[in-house]
Amino acid sequence: AQRVTQPEKLLSVFKGAPVELKCNYSYSGSPELFWYVQYSRQRLQLLLRHISRESIKGFTADLNKGETSFHLKKPFAQEEDSAMYYCALRTNAGKSTFGDGTTLTVKP
Amino acid sequence: DTGVSQDPRHKITKRGQNVTFRCDPISEHNRLYWYRQTLGQGPEFLTYFQNEAQLEKSRLLSDRFSAERPKGSFSTLEIQRTEQGDSAMYLCASSLVVATLGEQFFGPGTRLTVL
Numbered sequence: 226a227q228r229v230t231q232p233e234k235l236l237s238v239f240k241g242a243p244v245e246l247k248c249n250y251s252y253s254g255s256p257e258l259f260w261y262v263q264y265s266r267q268r269l270q271l272l273l274r275h276i277s278r279e280s281i282k283g284f285t286a287d288l289n290k291g292e293t294s295f296h297l298k299k300p301f302a303q304e305e306d307s308a309m310y311y312c313a314l315r316t317n318a319g320k321s322t323f324g325d326g327t328t329l330t331v332k333p
Numbered sequence: 334d335t336g337v338s339q340d341p342r343h344k345i346t347k348r349g350q351n352v353t354f355r356c357d358p359i360s361e362h363n364r365l366y367w368y369r370q371t372l373g374q375g376p377e378f379l380t381y382f383q384n385e386a387q388l389e390k391s392r393l394l395s396d397r398f399s400a401e402r403p404k405g406s407f408s409t410l411e412i413q414r415t416e417q418g419d420s421a422m423y424l425c426a427s428s429l430v431v432a433t434l435g436e437q438f439f440g441p442g443t444r445l446t447v448l
Contacts, residue, residue, distance in 0.1 A: 229375075259436075268336075269376070269424070269439040311375050319364060319430075320389055321437060323375030 227252040229314050231324035238302050239332050246297040246327045248286075248312030257315040258288055258295040261323075264308045272297075272310070282306070302331045337440035339425050345446045346415055353411045354443045358427030365408050366437060367400055368424040376424055382408060383430065415447045 228251045238244050250256060260272040273281045275288040275295060286297045295312060312324040338357045346352050358365050363384050368376035379398065380390045384405040397415075402408040412419055422444050426437040 231375075234373075268441050269426075271436045271438075274436065313375075319383075319428075320366065320378045320381055321376075322378065323368075325373065325375045 227256075227314050227316060227322045229312050229322050229324035231310075231312055231327050233327045234325070235328050235330070237330045237332060240304055241301050244299050244302040244306070244329065244331075246310050246312075246329065248295045248297065248324060250293050250295065250312070250314050252293075252314055252316070254316065256288075258286070259313045259315065259321070260284070260286055260295075260297050261311045261313055262308050263311070263326075269311070302329075304331045304333055307331045337425055337427050337438050339423075339440040339443050341443060342441060343444050343446075345448065347448050348415060348417060350415055351411065351413045352415060352445065353409055354423055354425075354445075356408045356410070356425030356427075356440060358407070358425070359438055360406075362427035362429055362438070363405070364428045364430055365402055366426040366428075367408070367410050368426065370422040370424055370442070371420075379410075412445075415445075417447045420445055420447045 230249045258275040261269050262272040263269045284299045288295050307330050309326050309328050311326045313321045315321045340355045366381040367379040370376045378391050380400050382402040385402050397413045400410045422442045424442045425440040428437045
C-alpha cells in the first residue's frame with residue numbers, strides 16, 4: 226500500500242527566509258509525485274509535479290528515490306505563499322494518495 | 334466551462350437520512366474522482382471512474398456509499414443511513430488520461446454535517 230507522510234503540521238517562517246516542506250512516501254512501484262496547494266477560501270490546485278521538473282512561483286521539488294522523499298523548497302518565502310500544502314502520490318492506476326498537509330505561514 | 338463544480342456546497346442532515354451529492358467535471362475530462370476530507374487530514378480516496386466505468390473503490394468505503402457516472406459526464410455520490418462519522422468535506426476531481434501528466438482539477442467540495 227502507498228503512503229505519504231508530511232511530518233510538519235505547521236511551519237512558520239519570516240518573509241525572505243528559505244522554506245522547506247517535507248514529504249516522504251512509500252510505494253513499491255514507480256511513483257508520480259505532486260504538490261498541491263490550497264490558499265485560504267480557494268479550492269485545492271496543483272502547484273507542481275516531479276515529472277515536469279518545473280519551478281512554479283519560485284518553488285521546486287526534487288524526487289529522491291533513495292530517500293523516498295519529495296521535499297518542496299523555496300529560497301525566499303513571500304507572504305502570499307501562506308497556504309496549506311499537500312504532497313500527493315499517484316499510482317499507475319490513477320488514484321492519488323495525499324499526505325495530511327502542512328500549513329505554511331509566512332510572517333512579515 | 335469554469336472548472337469542476339459540486340452541488341450542494343453544504344448539506345446538513347440528521348443521522349439515518351440519505352444524501353446525494355453531484356459533481357460536474359471539466360467537460361472533456363474522462364476521469365472523475367471522489368475524495369473525503371476530514372479536519373486536519375488530507376483528501377482520502379473513495380472511488381474513481383474512467384468514463385462511465387467505476388474502476389476502483391476504496392476498501393474503506395462502506396456499503397452505505399455508492400457512486401455513479403451513468404453517461405460518463407456528471408457523477409453522483411450517495412450515502413445511505415448517514416452516521417455522524419460521515420461528517421466531512423466531499424471533494425470531486427477530474428482529469429484527462431494522459432500518459433505522463435495526471436493533474437487533477439478539484440471542485441470546491443460539499444461539506445456534509447450529520448447531526
